[in-house]
Amino acid sequence: MGEGAGGCGSAGSAEEARVVRGCAENARLQEQRRAGLRAAREGRTLESLLEELQRVATLPLERSETLPREIYTSDAFYAWEVDEVFSKEWFCVAHVSQVPANGDFVNLDLFGDPLVVVRDKSGGVRVLSRVCPHRGMDIMPPGFGHDGHGPAERRDGGEGRGSTRLFLCPYHSWTFELDGRLKACPEMQQAEGFRRDEWGLKEFRCEVWQGFVFVNLDGKAPMTVAEQYAELGEHVSKWRIGGMEIVVEREWDIPCNWKVLTENFMESYHHAGAHAKTLQTIMPAKQTWTERERPHFIRCHLPYKPKVREEIAATEADGGQWDTFPVVAGLEGEDRHEWGLMLGHPLFTFAVTPDQVVWYRILPLGPDAVKLTTTVLVPKATREHPGFDRMLERAEQEAAAFHLEDMEVIAAVQRSLHANGYQRGRLSHLEMPIWLMQRYLAARAHGTWPGLDHPPAPGQR
Ligand code: FES
Ligand SMILES: [Fe+2]
Known part of the structure; x- marks a missing residue:
């Protein structure tokens, strides 16, 4: 487990030690299975995996399924992703x-x-x-x-x-x-x-x-980042992320495929389980929804529940601050009362919240491993606030708390992908982002992007 460059003082808790130990144990057990299953896995060719990906990606959301496990575990499929997806697309590496x-x-x-x-x-x-x-x-x-x-x-x-x-x-x-x-x-x-x-x-x-540094490894991406993410930029311009600063930064080694992590980042169905004591109390899974399909990004909405909105109104009427940091200047209406989850294809994952932006830099290291850097960005004005240090301490604790809840499930899911008892699953409508990710990968296998080779899927509102 890497050490956060920004440090996270008091969050280095027993809870953190428990999850870190759990990740290491899952990685060890997974490695045993991997060795045993290597021969069987190689039996399934890249070609048949891409065929199955196409079939799954054409299912309607109501009939959607999870992908074959080899898409998350095989060296051949990972090599295809690196060569055909990541090297050809824009990849976010820094702020x-x-x-x-x-x-x-x-x-x-x-x-x-x-x-x-x-x-x-x-x-x-x-x-x-x-x-x-x-x-x-x-x-x-x-x-x-x-x-x-x-x-x-x-x-x-x-x-x-x-x-x-x-x-x-x-x-x-x-x-x-x-x-x-x-x-x-x-x-x-x-x-x-x-x-x-x-x-x-x-x-x-x-x-x-928007302040993020992107690299295109093969140098041949057909569009600039600004062209590709033009519409995404309109959605997030109010946060003025280019002028923000990273104030929390932590590194984690996680024994999972990049898609296990990203699917977990984008679907909020798991608020009801993994985040039952944290995020679910503010943004219940049931209320979350996903916008219509776009060629280059996915956007999900996580509205605060009415009781929280009342609490915010009451706190602010008394001159108090409900959020961890002051609300980003200019945010109102829904932007002030929900989180927005964004996935710029293929792997630019961030969340905009009323008071901060959370950016996850995910660096795949192989089919079964990622290096993740979790960060929090705030406006310069927030950083200069006299109460900033106290707010930062709270932000570090909160960020680590719900991230540890996620680490636990993604490490365990990855190991199960190797198990004899593993079964392909069905998706809830709340997991629409996972289905959209499948459709993105399938489109890339054709050299196109979602919605450019077939009608885009409608949004849930
Ligand atoms: S100076 Fe760099 S390898 Fe010789
Ligand atoms: Fe989560």
Whole structure:
């Protein structure tokens, strides 16, 4: 289990230790099953899985089913997702508040590619490969205790974070500018035809949208992020997320497929079970609903129940603050009385709430593992509020509490996908987002997006 860069003080509770232990135990048991079932699993070909995906995706919501387990467990299907979905689409890797000043950088590994997100000398955000063009060293290899960037002025925020004027490869001391150009390389004068300007760090196509940094690994996405998420942008523009700052950030290793985590993030049917003591008391599962199908995103609404609305009105009439942080300026009506869950396809998951934005950065590590970073973003004005520290403590506790409830179910679900007793299930209408995710994957298998090759599914209101 990783340590949160932002820390979470008092949330490091017995409850957290229990769930973390549970995840490790489920991972261990799952690994045993995996080894035993490997041969059987490989028997089901990628082709037959894609065929079954197409069949399931054409079912109406009322007859919808869960997908074959191999879609969540097999190496072949995961490799298909990486090559045909994730590499071709835009993938959200950072928020601009993580690299506020020129020279600030954040490292991450994306589908095995070591990357650095850096703000260059002119203030632009770039995504560079960390693989040195000389002999392939990772210029900031994780886990060795030295972060490889020589002339760094600041190394706060843990490993793989900091601020620097140059990147230094620790192997033979080649140095690179913040835009990836090779600046200096000792003793290369006898290498015939070697031209320094031809040997920079590889740069990936990158865009900043609403403050989020996106990368497109194959460089051929047909649209810009702004074009692709134009309608999503209209929905969330009131939150002005580009000007927000990450104030809570925690890392978690979870032994589950990315879809198990994302399905759980998007469906709120489980409020009645996993969150019975927390979210269900404010946003009952029964009232949650999903908008009509869009090519590039899914949006769900989680309205507060009437009693909570009354409580809010009463608290605010007395000059009090009901929410953890002050309500984001300008929010009213439904926006002030519900959470909105968003999935920008394929894996840009966030929630807008009246007082904060919760962004989950999900990095798939294989069919059975993800590295998750849970974050909370608030407006600058909230950060400058005199009572901010106290509010932050409450936010950290709340965020950890309901996240631990989720961790427990997703780790256990993933292990069951390997069990002899596993059965394919049926979906409730409250799980419409899962059905929409199936339709997205099926559309991508045809090289298109939902609603572009068939009529979009209507919304639930
Ligand atoms: S591998 Fe980087 S300088 Fe040689
Ligand atoms: Fe949940």
